[in-house]
Amino acid sequence: MSRLSIWIILGVTLTFLIGPFLIVILAGASAGEALSFPPQGLSLKWYAKVFTVESFRASFALSMFLAIFGTLTALLIGIPAAYALNRYDLPWAETIRTIVAAPIIVPGIIVGLALLRYIVVPLNVTITMALFMVHTALVLPYAVRVVSSSLNNLRGDMEEAAVILGCTRFQAFTKVVLPNIRGGILAAFILGFVTSFNEVPASLFLSGPGVRTLPIDMLSYMEITFDPSVAALSAILAFLSVAIVFLAERLLGFSRYV
Amino acid sequence: MSDRFVSLTDLVLSYGSTVAVPNLNLDIHEGELIALLGPSGCGKTTTMRAIAGLLTPTSGSIEIDGRDVTRTPANKRGIGLVFQSYALFPHLSAFENVAFGLRLQKLPDAQVRAKTEAGMATVGLTGFESRKPAEMSGGQQQRLALARSLVMQPKVLLLDEPLSNLDARLRLEMRNELQRVQRDTGVTMVFVTHDQSEALALADRIVLMNDGKIEQLGTARELYAAPETAFAADFMGFENIFHVEGGHLVNGSARLPLGFTTDAPVLAWRPSGVSVGAGPYSGKVRSSSFAGGHREYVLDSPLGEIKADASIETAEVPIGQSIAFDLPQDTARRLMA
Numbered sequence: 292m293s294r295l296s297i298w299i300i301l302g303v304t305l306t307f308l309i310g311p312f313l314i315v316i317l318a319g320a321s322a323g324e325a326l327s328f329p330p331q332g333l334s335l336k337w338y339a340k341v342f343t344v345e346s347f348r349a350s351f352a353l354s355m356f357l358a359i360f361g362t363l364t365a366l367l368i369g370i371p372a373a374y375a376l377n378r379y380d381l382p383w384a385e386t387i388r389t390i391v392a393a394p395i396i397v398p399g400i401i402v403g404l405a406l407l408r409y410i411v412v413p414l415n416v417t418i419t420m421a422l423f424m425v426h427t428a429l430v431l432p433y434a435v436r437v438v439s440s441s442l443n444n445l446r447g448d449m450e451e452a453a454v455i456l457g458c459t460r461f462q463a464f465t466k467v468v469l470p471n472i473r474g475g476i477l478a479a480f481i482l483g484f485v486t487s488f489n490e491v492p493a494s495l496f497l498s499g500p501g502v503r504t505l506p507i508d509m510l511s512y513m514e515i516t517f518d519p520s521v522a523a524l525s526a527i528l529a530f531l532s533v534a535i536v537f538l539a540e541r542l543l544g545f546s547r548y549v
Numbered sequence: 550m551s552d553r554f555v556s557l558t559d560l561v562l563s564y565g566s567t568v569a570v571p572n573l574n575l576d577i578h579e580g581e582l583i584a585l586l587g588p589s590g591c592g593k594t595t596t597m598r599a600i601a602g603l604l605t606p607t608s609g610s611i612e613i614d615g616r617d618v619t620r621t622p623a624n625k626r627g628i629g630l631v632f633q634s635y636a637l638f639p640h641l642s643a644f645e646n647v648a649f650g651l652r653l654q655k656l657p658d659a660q661v662r663a664k665t666e667a668g669m670a671t672v673g674l675t676g677f678e679s680r681k682p683a684e685m686s687g688g689q690q691q692r693l694a695l696a697r698s699l700v701m702q703p704k705v706l707l708l709d710e711p712l713s714n715l716d717a718r719l720r721l722e723m724r725n726e727l728q729r730v731q732r733d734t735g736v737t738m739v740f741v742t743h744d745q746s747e748a749l750a751l752a753d754r755i756v757l758m759n760d761g762k763i764e765q766l767g768t769a770r771e772l773y774a775a776p777e778t779a780f781a782a783d784f785m786g787f788e789n790i791f792h793v794e795g796g797h798l799v800n801g802s803a804r805l806p807l808g809f810t811t812d813a814p815v816l817a818w819r820p821s822g823v824s825v826g827a828g829p830y831s832g833k834v835r836s837s838s839f840a841g842g843h844r845e846y847v848l849d850s851p852l853g854e855i856k857a858d859a860s861i862e863t864a865e866v867p868i869g870q871s872i873a874f875d876l877p878q879d880t881a882r883r884l885m886a
Contacts, residue, residue, distance in 0.1 A: 451603055452636035454623045456650035456701065466649075470640040 312529060319523030326519050337523040347524065349501075350508035353419070354488055357504060361426035362434070362483035366476060368427075369434030374468070376435070377442040388435075395432045402428065403493030411497065418499040425493045430483035437482060441475025442468075481539045485532055553612070554579035554737055555600065555705055560609035562595050562761075569595040570761040573609070577705075582731050582738045584752035586745060586784070592761035593741045597707050600739065602626045614704050629698030629736075633709040635690045637682040643669070643693050644678035650701045668700035669693075671730065688719045692726070699734065708740035712747050724751055745784055749773060757781055779815055779884055787817035787882055788856040798876070800852045805830060808875070813883035818876055820845065823857035828875025834868050848874065 314328050322332030341347060372391065376384055394402060402425060411421040445468065453463035469476075491506045498507045505528075513521050555577035562570040570592040577583055585593035598604040600611060602623030610619045618626050638646050648665040656664075669675055672692035682690055691711070698706055711727065712720045728751065731738050742748050748755045749769045757764045757772060757780075765772060765781045776782040779790050792815055797804040807816075808829055825846065832848030832855055839845075840858075844865065848855040857874055866872045 446634060446636065448632045448634055448636040449638060451623075452630070452632060452697075453638070453649070454603075455601060455626075455628060455630045456697070457624050457653040459624060462653070467638055471638075 312526075315522050315529070316526040319519050319521075319526045321519045321522075324518060326517050326522055330519070337519040338527070340518075340520045341524045341527065344512070344520065346503075346508055346512070347505070350503045350505040353422070353502065354505040357422055357426045358484045358487040361423055361487050362430050362480055364423075364427045365430040365434040365483055366438075366479060369431055369479070370438050370476065373435045373438040373442055374464070377439055378447060391435050392432045394429050399429065399490065399492035400495070403496030406493070407496045418497060418502040421497045422494060422502070422504065425497060426487045426490065429490060429493060430487050433482045433486060434479045437479035438472060438475050441472040441478075445471050478539065481535060485535065488528075489532070551579045551615070552576060554614060555739070556612040557596070557600070558610045558612070560596070560599065560611065561607040562592070562599050562604060563607045564595075568607075568761070570599075573761070573763065575756060575763065575766075577737060577739060578754075580731075580735045580737055581753045582728070582740070582751060584748035584755045585739065585741045585758060586743070586748040586752075586755050587758035587764075588743055588784075591758040593743075593756075593758050594709065595761075596758075597630075597709060597739065597741050600705065601628050601630050601707055627701075627704045629701055629703030629706040631691070631694045631698055631706070631708045631711060633711075633713065635682075635694040637690060637694055637697070639682055641681075642678065643674065643680045643682065643685065646682065646693060647697045647700055649697065664700050668696040671699060671733075672696045672726070687714055688723065691715065691723065695726075695730070699730065699736070703736065705737045705739060708738065710742055711740055712751075713742070713744065720747075727751060745786075757784060776817075776882065777885055779817070782817040782882060782884055787819050787822075789820070789823060789876070790815065790817040790884070791852060798852055803851045803853065805850075805852055809878040811878075811881075811883065813881075814886040815884040816876075817882045817884055818880055819882075820856040820858040822877070822880030822882075823855060824875045824877055824880075825857050825859040825872060826863060826874075828873050830875065831871050831873050833871050834866050837865060837868060846872075848872065850874075 317330050318326055318328045319337050320333050320335065321327065321330030321337065322334035323330065372387075375381060376388060381387065406421060406425050406428075410416060410424070411418075416424070449467050449471075450460075450463040453467045454460065458466060489506065490504070491510075494504045494507050495510075498504065503511065509521050509524060553576045555575075557573050557575045560570060560573040560575075561568065562573075573592075573596060575596075585596060587593050595604065599606055600613075602618070602621060602625075606619060610617055612618065613626065613628070638649065641649065644665055647668050648661050651661045651664055666675070666678075669678065672695050674689065674692055674696060677685065677689065677693075682693065685693065691714070708727070712723055715723055724747075727738070727740075730736070740751070749772075752769055754766065754768055755772050756766050759780050765777050767775075772781065773785050776785045776787065782790055791798040791800055793799070793807065793811060793813060794804075796807050796810065798807055798816070806829075821843070830850060830852075832850035834846055835849050835854075836847045837844060839861070842861070843858040844861055844863075846857045846859060846866070848857060855874065
């Protein structure tokens with residue numbers, strides 16, 4: 292392939308990857324009243340307005356809550372699960388792995404519908420609780436996978452060495468295994484956090500009056516108000532995600548685990 | 550000094566439905582350096598893991614220092630184990646690796662410090678306290694693993710293939726080191742190896758294992774000079790092993806008359822015990838290689854392959870040419886059937 296065509300392919304790819312991002316940033320920085328591109332004059336007023344919208348604040352808080360506690364819960368289940376799958380010769384280990392991975396494969400919209408139809412409605416679960424459950428379930432596969440891959444790099448005889456030096460099995464886990472998979476756990480947390488925060492399809496089913504995650508709230512805001520503040524908010528969120536992943540890569544070598 | 554410091558009685562070890570060691574009886578003397586020697590899969594590592602408590606015996610008992618520890622968990626046995634991979638803790642400094650077990654005993658800090666420093670000095674690692682294991686060479690890592698075990702003052706120190714990961718020069722150094730540590734501390738050492746030269750050089754006594762059973766037990770000298778079975782003989786370098794039937798050496802359908810009378814069912818010769826250049830038998834040279842002090846021939850004879858060492862003083866016989874050889878009585882080792 293010639294040099295020129297490589298540059299063209301590279302340029303097109305980058306345009307498709309970064310183009311929408313640039314459009315959103317600029318659209319949010321419009322001085323006009325309606326969402327449009329190219330922007331009609333430049334101003335930061337929509338970026339400022341984002342912080343004054345009451346529902347955005349509430350939904351941002353809910354999304355943060357789900358992303359943080361959903362991911363922590365997923366890790367609380369996922370770390371022991373990954374450990375058990377990795378260290379013990381479990382019957383049905385392969386099946387368990389497939390089931391754990393299911394939420395990655397099954398479209399979120401189906402997970403949301405199933406949860407609504409068979410759990411939320413019959414059991415009369417609150418919407419916040421239902422959202423918490425679905426976010427935990429969606430993040431769990433990432434938690435198991437990422438933690439598994441860092442457990443794979445850790446030799447089992449280290450734990451045996453710890454036991455022979457006087458540890459109980461549990462102490463060997465906390466004193467030797469955990470410190471050595473810390474990077475993987477942090478990577479799993481960040482990946483889970485971002486996944487949960489950006490989740491739309493399943494949350495769509497479970498959002499109710501007054502209880503919405505931020506992306507859902509943005510959707511419904513746009514149905515009523517067509518001003519550039521949604522674009523501004525999107526840009527802020529995109530920057531936030533990029534910053535988190537960039538920091539994670541810098542601090543932990545994130546890409547090793549994902 | 551107890552002769553039954555570690556005592557394995559009717560020990561049966563299995564993984565799931567696979568029986569690795571069907572019935573083992575072994576007494577290890579206090580303060581000795583004993584080797585469990587054998588090919589991979591012979592049960593030597595399994596036996597070592599059982600002594601350490603990492604594997605619960607199916608039946609039988611293990612006693613250490615007069616106490617039955619068969620059901621005692623690994624963390625309460627007072628045993629040290631140096632893993633083949635060293636199994637150092639990568640997130641801890643060399644100092645903290647050595648101090649790990651002492652800290653678990655909740656010793657006062659000053660005592661932990663003193664014992665750890667002494668332990669590191671014993672293996673010549675003073676000055677390396679703040680290094681991470683990954684920043685140390687293979688030999689240093691092994692000495693660190695040794696120190697980590699020794700500071701716990703174990704009743705028995707187990708070593709899994711202690712020299713196998715080291716290059717030739719370090720091997721010699723480590724061998725001397727292990728012997729010195731054993732002399733200085735008097736700790737009973739059990740090491741596992743598949744390398745007969747390692748066992749011969751290091752061990753007071755050797756337990757030769759095959760298929761989960763003890764094939765032969767004796768001092769290095771005894772095992773080397775007087776193997777009792779074909780397996781032991783083969784492991785100790787008697788590479789020419791033949792059955793004897795009615796005054797003939799037999800290999801498959803091939804029979805050659807034996808030059809002397811014997812009632813032994815099996816005879817074996819080292820390559821150095823075969824005399825080349827004269828004798829009643831003849832073989833065609835298949836390969837010939839110079840090995841420094843001698844020349845190693847592989848001969849095709851009516852009995853099959855014969856390995857023979859010849860003096861370098863004699864002229865080399867070219868490949869393909871026939872040569873006379875003898876299997877003399879005085880170098881023959883009599884074996885059990």
